[in-house]
Amino acid sequence: MIKIIIFLSIILNIFFIFFLNKKKIKKIIFKKKIKEINISKVDKIFELEKISPNLLGLKEDVIIKSFCIPPDNKVIGMTSDYEAWILASLSKYSDKIFEFGTCSGKTTFLMALNSPEKAKIYTITLSKDMTKGLTKEKLDNKTSFRNLINESIYEKFLFSGSKVEKKINVIFENSLNFNDNEYKENFDLIFIDGGHTYSVIKNDSEKSFNMLNKNGIILWHDYVPGKESAKDVVKYLHTISKEKKIYNIKNTSLCFYKNNV
Numbered sequence: 075m076i077k078i079i080i081f082l083s084i085i086l087n088i089f090f091i092f093f094l095n096k097k098k099i100k101k102i103i104f105k106k107k108i109k110e111i112n113i114s115k116v117d118k119i120f121e122l123e124k125i126s127p128n129l130l131g132l133k134e135d136v137i138i139k140s141f142c143i144p145p146d147n148k149v150i151g152m153t154s155d156y157e158a159w160i161l162a163s164l165s166k167y168s169d170k171i172f173e174f175g176t177c178s179g180k181t182t183f184l185m186a187l188n189s190p191e192k193a194k195i196y197t198i199t200l201s202k203d204m205t206k207g208l209t210k211e212k213l214d215n216k217t218s219f220r221n222l223i224n225e226s227i228y229e230k231f232l233f234s235g236s237k238v239e240k241k242i243n244v245i246f247e248n249s250l251n252f253n254d255n256e257y258k259e260n261f262d263l264i265f266i267d268g269g270h271t272y273s274v275i276k277n278d279s280e281k282s283f284n285m286l287n288k289n290g291i292i293l294w295h296d297y298v299p300g301k302e303s304a305k306d307v308v309k310y311l312h313t314i315s316k317e318k319k320i321y322n323i324k325n326t327s328l329c330f331y332k333n334n335v
C-alpha cells in the first residue's frame with residue numbers, strides 16, 4: 075500500500091512540475107532554430123538612448139499613435155502590444171505596406187494611424203462566405219486549418235469609418251489566387267499573418283519575396299516552436315532560413331527578412 079502511495083505521489087509531482095514549467099519545458103523540447111536578435115538590430119530607430127545611468131529611453135522615431143483592445147472585447151487573432159508597437163514604428167517609414175491576413179484589422183489600423191499621409195496599405199483577407207468549400211492540403215496542419223476558418227469572420231474592421239480608412243485597400247481574395255506580379259518589388263513593409271497552414275504560409279512568403287522592394291522588410295507572425303497552431307509557420311521558416319537570412323526578434327514571435335541585411 076505504501077509503495078502505491080509513494081508511486082502515485084511521484085507521478086503527481088511530475089505532473090505538477092510539468093504544468094508549472096510547461097513554457098520552460100516546451101522551450102527545451104522545441105528549440106528555436108532561427109537566430110534570435112535584439113530589436114535594435116532590426117532598425118536603428120529601435121536603438122535606446124541613455125537618459126541616466128539606470129534608465130534608457132526611446133527615440134522620437136518610435137513614439138506612435140496607439141490603442142488597446144480591452145480583453146472583454148473578444149477580438150480574435152491579434153499580435154501582442156509589443157509586436158504591434160514594432161510594426162507601427164516601422165510603418166512610420168513605409169509608404170507601401172502589404173498585410174497578409176486582416177482579421178479585426180488591429181495591425182492594419184495601427185499601421186494606417188502611423189504611416190505617412192501618402193501611404194497605401196493593402197490587406198488581404200477571407201470573408202466567412204469565402205471559406206465555404208475550402209479544403210485542407212495533405213501537408214497542412216489540422217489546427218491551423220481550423221483556425222484559418224474560425225478567424226475569417228470579419229467584413230467590417232476596427233478602422234472602418236475612421237479618418238485613416240482612405241489609406242487602406244482591403245482585398246477580399248484567397249491569397250493562393252492573388253496575382254503578386256502586379257506588385258513586383260513594390261513594398262517597403264510586408265506583414266505575413268494570414269493562413270497559418272503550410273500551403274498558405276509558403277504561398278504568402280514566396281509572393282512577399284517577389285513583392286518586396288530592395289530596401290524593404292518582411293515580418294512573419296507566430297514563430298512559436300511547440301505551439302500546435304503555429305507548427306506549419308515554424309516548419310516553413312526553419313526550411314527557408316537555410317537559404318535566406320531570417321532572424322527572430324527577441325521576446326516576440328516575429329521573424330524578419332531584409333533585402334539589404
Ligand SMILES: C[S@@+](CC[C@H](N)C(=O)[O-])C[C@H]1O[C@@H](n2cnc3c(N)ncnc32)[C@H](O)[C@@H]1O
Nearest residue numbers: 151175176177181199200226248249267268269
Ligand atoms: C491571425 S488573423 C490576422 C490578424 C491580423 N494580422 C492582426 O494583426 O490583427 C488571420 C487572417 O488571415 C486571413 N486568411 C487566412 N487564410 C487566408 C488566405 N488563404 N487568403 C487570404 N486571407 C487569409 C483570415 O481570414 C484572417 O483574417
